[in-house]
Amino acid sequence: MTSAEIKAAIESQFPGTIVENKELADRQVELIDDQWLDVATFMKNDPNLSFDQLECITGIDTGEEGPLQTRYNLHSMEHRHKIEVVISHDRANPKVASIEQLWRIGDWFERETYDMFGIVYEGHRDLRRILCPDDWEGWPLRKDYEGQLDYHGIVVPKMKEESGWE
Amino acid sequence: MGVLENRFQDNVIVASLDKFLGWARSTSPWYFQFGLACCAIEMMASAASRHDLERIGMMPRSSPRQADVMIVAGTVTMKMALRVKKLYEQMADPKYVISMGSCATSGGPYWQHGYHVLKGVDLVVPVDVYVPGCPPRPEALIEGLLKLQEKIQTERPLTRKSA
């Protein structure tokens, strides 16, 4: 199925869940975050869509004025088609339903996005940091991240600010 | 062998006690294989058949209690730094540390934006020899080990240390 047909199938089952976004490419679709768990269950179990492989979950910080986003790349081994789902979060309180029970790799991918961006995945059974130590402060990959000055007595030098491009 | 040249006739060897002790202590340092990242692969390659480390007396040991030299090969991160200190304390005296590669020396290519990288392992343990490179060739690591042997030979373990 092409991306347009996949989007039509989602829209017919869950009307109003697709958000119009001119900046996205053809292979991407943006959804509202309320019904994400139901849409994901439908996308996995429906025999025409059958997205059984979650390739990648990426967290994106779109800049100061923009939202935080989570992007899910999905692929079907049976039909060999793909789609990318984009969900935007409010910067002050980013959260969305967790899909780790549908695709088991979602467990570690969501922990990593939580560690780097601070997006909370509700319903995740064990959401804690995975790469940084448990007592690390801050969300490292956000654009406004200020490194901490020391960690257990060892000095972490501040990151150098760039002064512009040569 | 600088210790034994032109110093013997038939079966008599004359040298100072410090030199003998230096020779005995330096020619068989057992290393603690503390490979963390890419430099660990070059450390394994130096221990394999082409550049053999055992011909200069180094034998790999996996436990810090049985080792003399700790080769810190690879990037040390903040999460790992506390454990490096603990492992160093578990080694028995006399102990030496070789910092292999530029990540262990000063943070390496991650010095500028690495919020989680320790900028040099000498912030947590005292280092004797630094081997630069990214990663250093096995020949460079062997040169570092020979320099460590020279350093051990010039130590004087019998001299009472002044307070």
Add this chain to the structure above:
Amino acid sequence: MGVVKGDQMILNIGPQHPSTHGVLRLEVMTDGEIVSEIRPHIGYLHRCFEKHSENVTYEQVIPFTDRCDYLAAMNSNFGYVVAMEDLMEIKVPERVDYIRVIMGELNRIASHLLALGVYGLDIGAFTPFLYMLRDRERILDLFEYTCGARLLYNYMWVGGVSHDLPKDFEKICIGFLDYFEPQISEYNELLTYNKIFVERTADVGVLPADVAVSYGVTGPNLRASGVKWDVRKDEPYSIYDRFDFEVPIGTGELGTVGDCFDRYLVRMQEVIESVKIIRQALKDIPGGDVHQAIPKKIRPPKGSIYRRTESPRGDLGYYIVSDGTPVASRVKMRSPAFTALSVLDEISRGWMISDVIAILGSLDIVLGEIDR
């Protein structure tokens, strides 16, 4: 006699332990020797690759990708430049494609040799480790002859490669392949048909196909469970569709489909297939200038791309977001070893602690790639 009531013990393996493939900490809950749960703790090698890639230019990211999967640095570079060239719509000269395939496949052989040698070492066999490293040194000699480096190359650039093949490269490479093919039967005698090795790996740690797909396992681990999925055949990139090679899958030859022995055997067979690809590429390689399509300044259009390629560990994916400046807005590396490690808990329940070491070795993980 009544039943002896036991209690759970927590055994801590790592982060420094000779049989973990890097700094990995496993918290193993055991009842005696039988494992009931494993919790892996990673992040001891988190070197902030993604933060660096948001602060340096696109060309300067390539040495950082080398250092993530340091055993297959050519393939890590390959994945990044393929994704960038798709984003910028650059077409490279044919000679560059052939050189990239030859280097990628040579590095696949080197990576598998190291993985299998270290696996033998974990099980207790020291000789195959030395033999495989000896042959891997000859491949590293070829790389050093071409670009000057043994382990981390910075060889593949966006739009081309850094150095052309030197004089007599084809002759030396074919000499190496002629020497190497009979060695595989020597490895088979030492390890593959060794009774102790087979007893320790056959039927151990079976990974069923649907569990593998749900956990995102790809590459030789997925193929050993019977699923025929290879990015070089199913989503071909570069010129892989011109070559004639098989995709070996696990058949449960000496045990069950998807056990540790199958994962070992698939890697052994892939080495033979890579030799075939290199021979075909060396025969047909055309002439040309390798630096002709390299852009002076890399400034991709605004947008994003996700592209995956086949590294020796599985599907290596790069998600690149560009905002029109010479510096990336986000580069995410989807590493295959991350997903392979996540399935360790599921497949080692009920086995003994020494079997956990055998299962971990068969998954072939590299911590540099997992922690980035």
